[in-house]
Amino acid sequence: MVQMLDTREDGFAARFEELLGMKRESSTDVNDAVAKIIADVRARGDEVSSISRRNSISWDLREAGLAVTEADIAGALASVEEDTVEALKLAHERILAHHSRQLPASESYIDATGVELGQRWSAVSSAGLYVPGGTASYPSSVLMNAVPAKVAGVERLVMVVPSPRGELNPLVLVAAALAGVDEIYRVGGAQAIAALAFGTETIRPVSTIVGPGNAYVAAAKRQVFGQVGIDMVAGPSEVVVIADKENDPAWIASDLLAQAEHDAAAQSILITDDAGFAEDVVAAVETQLKTLPRAQTARASWDEFGAVILVGSLAEAPALSDRLAPEHLEIATENADALAEEIRHAGAIFVGRYTPEVIGDYVAGTNHVLPTARSARFASGLGVLDFMKRTSLLKLDAESLKKLGPAAMTLARAEGLDAHRRSVGIRLNLPD
Amino acid sequence: MVQMLDTREDGFAARFEELLGMKRESSTDVNDAVAKIIADVRARGDEVSSISRRNSISWDLREAGLAVTEADIAGALASVEEDTVEALKLAHERILAHHSRQLPASESYIDATGVELGQRWSAVSSAGLYVPGGTASYPSSVLMNAVPAKVAGVERLVMVVPSPRGELNPLVLVAAALAGVDEIYRVGGAQAIAALAFGTETIRPVSTIVGPGNAYVAAAKRQVFGQVGIDMVAGPSEVVVIADKENDPAWIASDLLAQAEHDAAAQSILITDDAGFAEDVVAAVETQLKTLPRAQTARASWDEFGAVILVGSLAEAPALSDRLAPEHLEIATENADALAEEIRHAGAIFVGRYTPEVIGDYVAGTNHVLPTARSARFASGLGVLDFMKRTSLLKLDAESLKKLGPAAMTLARAEGLDAHRRSVGIRLNLPD
Numbered sequence: 001m002v003q004m005l006d007t008r009e010d011g012f013a014a015r016f017e018e019l020l021g022m023k024r025e026s027s028t029d030v031n032d033a034v035a036k037i038i039a040d041v042r043a044r045g046d047e048v049s050s051i052s053r054r055n056s057i058s059w060d061l062r063e064a065g066l067a068v069t070e071a072d073i074a075g076a077l078a079s080v081e082e083d084t085v086e087a088l089k090l091a092h093e094r095i096l097a098h099h100s101r102q103l104p105a106s107e108s109y110i111d112a113t114g115v116e117l118g119q120r121w122s123a124v125s126s127a128g129l130y131v132p133g134g135t136a137s138y139p140s141s142v143l144m145n146a147v148p149a150k151v152a153g154v155e156r157l158v159m160v161v162p163s164p165r166g167e168l169n170p171l172v173l174v175a176a177a178l179a180g181v182d183e184i185y186r187v188g189g190a191q192a193i194a195a196l197a198f199g200t201e202t203i204r205p206v207s208t209i210v211g212p213g214n215a216y217v218a219a220a221k222r223q224v225f226g227q228v229g230i231d232m233v234a235g236p237s238e239v240v241v242i243a244d245k246e247n248d249p250a251w252i253a254s255d256l257l258a259q260a261e262h263d264a265a266a267q268s269i270l271i272t273d274d275a276g277f278a279e280d281v282v283a284a285v286e287t288q289l290k291t292l293p294r295a296q297t298a299r300a301s302w303d304e305f306g307a308v309i310l311v312g313s314l315a316e317a318p319a320l321s322d323r324l325a326p327e328h329l330e331i332a333t334e335n336a337d338a339l340a341e342e343i344r345h346a347g348a349i350f351v352g353r354y355t356p357e358v359i360g361d362y363v364a365g366t367n368h369v370l371p372t373a374r375s376a377r378f379a380s381g382l383g384v385l386d387f388m389k390r391t392s393l394l395k396l397d398a399e400s401l402k403k404l405g406p407a408a409m410t411l412a413r414a415e416g417l418d419a420h421r422r423s424v425g426i427r428l429n430l431p432d
Numbered sequence: 433m434v435q436m437l438d439t440r441e442d443g444f445a446a447r448f449e450e451l452l453g454m455k456r457e458s459s460t461d462v463n464d465a466v467a468k469i470i471a472d473v474r475a476r477g478d479e480v481s482s483i484s485r486r487n488s489i490s491w492d493l494r495e496a497g498l499a500v501t502e503a504d505i506a507g508a509l510a511s512v513e514e515d516t517v518e519a520l521k522l523a524h525e526r527i528l529a530h531h532s533r534q535l536p537a538s539e540s541y542i543d544a545t546g547v548e549l550g551q552r553w554s555a556v557s558s559a560g561l562y563v564p565g566g567t568a569s570y571p572s573s574v575l576m577n578a579v580p581a582k583v584a585g586v587e588r589l590v591m592v593v594p595s596p597r598g599e600l601n602p603l604v605l606v607a608a609a610l611a612g613v614d615e616i617y618r619v620g621g622a623q624a625i626a627a628l629a630f631g632t633e634t635i636r637p638v639s640t641i642v643g644p645g646n647a648y649v650a651a652a653k654r655q656v657f658g659q660v661g662i663d664m665v666a667g668p669s670e671v672v673v674i675a676d677k678e679n680d681p682a683w684i685a686s687d688l689l690a691q692a693e694h695d696a697a698a699q700s701i702l703i704t705d706d707a708g709f710a711e712d713v714v715a716a717v718e719t720q721l722k723t724l725p726r727a728q729t730a731r732a733s734w735d736e737f738g739a740v741i742l743v744g745s746l747a748e749a750p751a752l753s754d755r756l757a758p759e760h761l762e763i764a765t766e767n768a769d770a771l772a773e774e775i776r777h778a779g780a781i782f783v784g785r786y787t788p789e790v791i792g793d794y795v796a797g798t799n800h801v802l803p804t805a806r807s808a809r810f811a812s813g814l815g816v817l818d819f820m821k822r823t824s825l826l827k828l829d830a831e832s833l834k835k836l837g838p839a840a841m842t843l844a845r846a847e848g849l850d851a852h853r854r855s856v857g858i859r860l861n862l863p864d
Contacts, residue, residue, distance in 0.1 A: 258849070358856050365547070391778050401791065412794070
């Protein structure tokens, strides 16, 4: 049974804190196991990948090789339905168009002192994209991770994906081809992350690794961080829906369930100012669960982590939502734009009754890789900048150095760094 | 004795690989100790900070309290030399001016389908700034870390700094006051990071933590990553200098030593096309070491990690430098601008003979917190964006949902996510 809170009831603050502090992920400590795998891959390369694959499958992948071929991709394309490919193409086109606007501008200017200052954005040379196997192997996620990399200008985009029974989701291959992925390897788990970070005989190392994965993959990304760049370590998905009573309860229920069906650890929260509407939504959730193929997962999520928060006024909603800092926030109210203006911490905001979060999962053009577990307080969704870095540039001449140098020398002395002081003084003919 | 390489000699590739692979930091494993400290701070708060401080100092800080007061800052200001304060003010002004140009623009637009897409940048609400104690307690670093936070719009900027004998570097306090730091606490080490991440009775938690520190601080930042945002974990400083024979060898030697005096694990590398010039620089380093107060540190760095790379032509230099992906790159050649254009991986580039790296350490306006240990391949220097996050916004109406919805439904079906499909279909009156 989903929990119901009311901001006007005694003990709301404590119950809300509890909701905020809820741990939705079992924190199995796989750090030691992962450290061992990484060391092993660094020492033995491809061999490790092969062995680990052989342990979990009957088909010997070493025969087929790690690399996915052009023929594999052609085969995949031939095997999938045309309307799905068309939908992927539309998604690709829209993601490409939106992310192209994220390209940062390099700049250079000369200030009043005659100093030339610049910042130059450039792409990482290579990036790795982890794609989970099994049920979480989503073609949409391939697009969401690969397109920003290609927009950034990454020359070598390498995808890794486990193929437990020698099989790959053909749509994942189609999406990779659409997005311009350059290399694909059949390898998963911590060993795939290690291979991307340090390289093996088959897989050359990359500069940055992105993409979701299980606890082993997450731990491996954390451990190789520094050797390579990584994106956020993503947790279970979540949505907050702020809704007034003018909504069709069934629409809102379907949105809550769309989140809940992802994962038993997903979280769906409704904030509303109408008790009757809240009850209607809860009833609609029950009705819809009856005909939902993934009802077991969705029910587990809804019963354990779902919540309905009743507020005296919807004006209270933005502050509550900011505390939750949700990955996804839907605002289905009369004054949705005004409420959206007040939000400070959310991965993505879906404004108005005709903007279900699902549209952002697939075809809107915005990215669906978003900060989870309250990290929207400090983190952003995946974007073009995650595949770029900024180099600063400075250029002084004798004149401008004469103007700025003495202050630098004063600070160097104050910090006790005499070679610093000398490096400027020697150019200005100033004694040590 | 500094090592000399020549791209034309046999075995250069192997020696260069060795240079690239050089481990300059002893990797003491402090992870378990740090995990214990973090757990302890979470359980006992301020008490832990007090105890740990009492273990290393004789003066009981609990009497004075953790917080630095207005009076402490006024006292600091009165105790420092006026020309140093003036230099800090100049540095502050210039850093502020340059970083103000980094503020990203939020945007919103309606595309041809009628979909409103937006991205809204906003500051993190609060940030923590770690400042090391002892010799590495640099006022310039306080400015470099604090100014971008304030430019971003961070409302609550909290500085932590250990005060081993109850003392603080007064210039650090002056810099903090100049930069607009809101709270300062006398606490250091992993417990300071834990306090910033999880909060104690005295210190409210923050959203993002930046700033350099020792192995404990670095490990703590890594462990709290996810709970809060963190900047890069910085390693020892480094410089690559590309120089032709037209330079005064003493100038280049002073630049190499300015880097080397930071830390015995710092690294200074000269790339030049003239063997005689290389010898002159090496001789000038020896001469300058004789009169350098921090000669012991600088010599250790130069002898163990320094290198001179002779190239047949300076045209080879950019590719070599890109492999090293240095934190700092000086280009002191005739065609410095053209060479700078070819560089892809560097934290900062200092162009021309009158741009010693030191000018960027203090007063140029660019940030001196830059990616080390080859991480310039994927990471940027500290900037305003490190204290901001991007929220994406979407708004559809009935018409635009009708256009995009069917493709989303197709993809949801392909991914086996029926509640996703329903969430769109229910709004379009399309059956499941």
